[in-house]
Amino acid sequence: MNCKIIVGVQKTDFDLNLEMEALKLKTKKAGAVVFFVGKVRDLEDDKLKYLEIESFEELAKRKIKDICDDAATTWDLEYILVKHRFGRLELNDNIVLVITSSKHRKNAYEASRYIMECLKSNVPFWKKEVANNTQNWVENS
């Protein structure tokens, strides 16, 4: 397994262009790169003020690394990057970035989806939607 794995749990935003350039420097054998970005969306009634994401940082990093290791064992990948944000995020802010890269597209697509599904329910983050008069912890759908 020669897959490069990068994990970040952070308050700050990420820059897609910079991440793409960094990837190019770190792997030259990959012909496919899949970017997945999760972002803050509005509520049905358009009343979202902001999203608060709480994290158990140390455990979250470990769990994400475990998920990436699983993905790298299952699919032939050259590069995986996962950066997940926490703290107060505004409408349309980025929440999570998953980059998977492989020689051909199939592995990168499948691994990206697998990692995202795992992030939804296996990593200690909790989202709270704050509206004008309500605050609700998001439940898994």
Next chain:
Amino acid sequence: MGKVKLKYFSRVREIIGKPSELIEVKSKNLQDLIEELQSMGEQYSVLKGEHFVVYSAVDQNMVTDFKASIEGATEIAFFPPMTGG
């Protein structure tokens, strides 16, 4: 057993009313610890998981068996189902 740092997250933190605390733990497993904590206040009954599932991590390892030993642990976390991504 000694002092253990307890951490609470999300809804569990809100109900218990604090993010963490250092307490002298006598119990030898999580099930007994939850009983022990309840004697400190009714808010700790949330840890029984009757209203929503409560997960635990002992020294940052997820635990599914609440009867497993916690002897020697230095940090125990409690939290609801995770909603990342």
